[in-house]
Amino acid sequence: MSLSPWLSSVSPPLDLAQGGFRPRRSALDQALCLHELIQSYYRRSHRFPVVAFLDIKSAYDTVDRRVIWDALSRSGASSPFLSLLVHLFDDVSVSVLVSNHSSSAFSPATGVLQGPVLSPHLYINTLPALLRQVAAPATHLVPSSGSADAGMVPVNSLLFADDVAVIGSAKSVKEMLKLCEDHSLSLGYRWNPLKCAVLNHPTSSSSSSGSTHLSLYGTPLPLVDKFVYLGMPFVKTGLSAASVLPLRSPGVLQLMGILNKIGVNRQGFSLLLCARIYATFVRPKFEYGLAISKFTATQVKEIERLEDRCLRMMVGGHATSSTTIIKHMTTLPSMHHRIDVLTTRFCLHSS
Numbered sequence: 378m379s380l381s382p383w384l385s386s387v388s389p390p391l392d393l394a395q396g397g398f399r400p401r402r403s404a405l406d407q408a409l410c411l412h413e414l415i416q417s418y419y420r421r422s423h424r425f426p427v428v429a430f431l432d433i434k435s436a437y438d439t440v441d442r443r444v445i446w447d448a449l450s451r452s453g454a455s456s457p458f459l460s461l462l463v464h465l466f467d468d469v470s471v472s473v474l475v476s477n478h479s480s481s482a483f484s485p486a487t488g489v490l491q492g493p494v495l496s497p498h499l500y501i502n503t504l505p506a507l508l509r510q511v512a513a514p515a516t517h518l519v520p521s522s523g524s525a526d527a528g529m530v531p532v533n534s535l536l537f538a539d540d541v542a543v544i545g546s547a548k549s550v551k552e553m554l555k556l557c558e559d560h561s562l563s564l565g566y567r568w569n570p571l572k573c574a575v576l577n578h579p580t581s582s583s584s585s586s587g588s589t590h591l592s593l594y595g596t597p598l599p600l601v602d603k604f605v606y607l608g609m610p611f612v613k614t615g616l617s618a619a620s621v622l623p624l625r626s627p628g629v630l631q632l633m634g635i636l637n638k639i640g641v642n643r644q645g646f647s648l649l650l651c652a653r654i655y656a657t658f659v660r661p662k663f664e665y666g667l668a669i670s671k672f673t674a675t676q677v678k679e680i681e682r683l684e685d686r687c688l689r690m691m692v693g694g695h696a697t698s699s700t701t702i703i704k705h706m707t708t709l710p711s712m713h714h715r716i717d718v719l720t721t722r723f724c725l726h727s728s
Contacts, residue, residue: 384462384498387454391501392508397538398501401726404607407537409669411606412615414532414544418519425577425613427550429591430604431541431557432572437496438488439566440503442466445489448502466490466499487565497538507560508534511543514552519545537607547579551591558593570596574604577613609666618670622679625663633659633687643692651691652707659687660715667716668723680712 391399396407411428418426433439449459466489470482489496511534519533533553534543543553561568570593578591578600591598603620604611610620633641636658641651663683672680685700692703704711710718 380461381494381498383458384495387449387452387458388498388502389448389452389505392505392536394508394532394534395501395504395536397536398497404537405609405666405669405723406727407535408607408609408616408666411535411542411544411611412669414519414535415611415613415615418544419614426544427547427578427591428542428544428576428604428611429550429554429598430574430576430606431543431593432569433539433541433561434567434569434572435488436539436566437491437500438485440488440500441565442487442489442499444564445499445502448505462495462499465493465495501538503564503566504536504539507557508536510556510560511553514545514549514556519549540607542606547591550575554591554593554598568593570594570598573598574601575599576601576604576611609669616670618672618676621666621670622663622676622683625665626683629659629663629683629687632662633690637690641691648692648703649707652703652709655687655691656709660684664715664719668719672716677713677716680716684712 396402396404396410415426415428446459446463449462454462468484469490470484472482473480489499512531514533519531533545533549534541536542541557543550543557545553557568573593575591575598580600602612603617605624610617610624612620633655636654640646641654645651646654663680667680688694688700688703688709689696689698694700703709
């Protein structure tokens with residue numbers, strides 16, 4: 378018997394800003410949402426918003442389980458089901474095994490277990506209150522969602538599981554950070570200021586930057602010109618198509634080099650098998666995000682050149698050898714075609 382569907386049915390409804398744990402919602406959908414929020418803010422105010430990316434320190438380990446049980450109880454979870462969950466996560470003993478030596482058993486006072494499929498669903502029950510609090514400083518410049526009957530809800534924050542981004546003016550982001558700090562102190566978890574980042578902070582003016590100093594627990598947050606959110610590079614204008622390939626290339630070439638040494642070469646596996654291994658394990662590494670990125674013709678050619686370099690490693694070709702015949706023999710499409718396919722699939726999936 379699976380408890381996941383049961384838990385989903387009795388959990389509080391997910392907030393509009395929470396993109397994780399939703400059917401047909403991927404990290405790319407959430408990254409595109411952030412891009413659209415940045416662009417919408419710019420159209421309203423003619424300036425780009427400040428975006429603070431927040432990281433929770435040891436998220437699963439520090440959450441107060443009593444908050445989870447209270448949230449489930451208020452949402453109508455039956456007593457037998459709730460008691461079962463409490464026993465599964467409260468009546469737990471843990472031992473640490475190091476070099477064939479086991480520690481004495483102990484019971485974790487806080488947190489949900491790493492690994493169980495129920496843990497993410499339980500964890501997100503602690504976050505709705507945070508989203509309600511950070512919505513308070515929202516201004517008319519922040520996009521809203523909803524209906525005239527149900528009321529418009531400002532969207533000034535996004536979550537994908539525990540990856541948090543808050544957007545707005547420097548002043549409103551400062552207020553939201555204080556609310557995030559208060560929420561963490563009330564529930565017993567901590568943000569990690571050194572792993573957080575602030576994009577597009579107005580540091581050019583000393584007067585404005587002094588009054589909108591952004592920090593958590595008194596620790597200033599790092600100011601950046603570029604940040605990777607959910608695997609996608611962001612600059613102050615939103616998604617950065619120009620940064621996608623430089624971000625992916627090192628990992629792609631490293632993986633291709635490893636596979637090349639263990640048989641993905643002309644002395645090893647057959648050409649068709651090499652092509653299938655490339656298409657299964659290597660190409661997806663640099664295809665991630667192509668569906669939501671707007672590339673120039675030059676950037677598409679650079680992506681083509683990266684694929685050509687991988688194919689030359691596969692067959693031992695020199696740096697300028699043609700890959701047209703290889704693609705024809707292995708039925709590998711061009712990357713221009715792949716971008717069109719991925720974009721179409723993404724649009725159909727989102728519709």
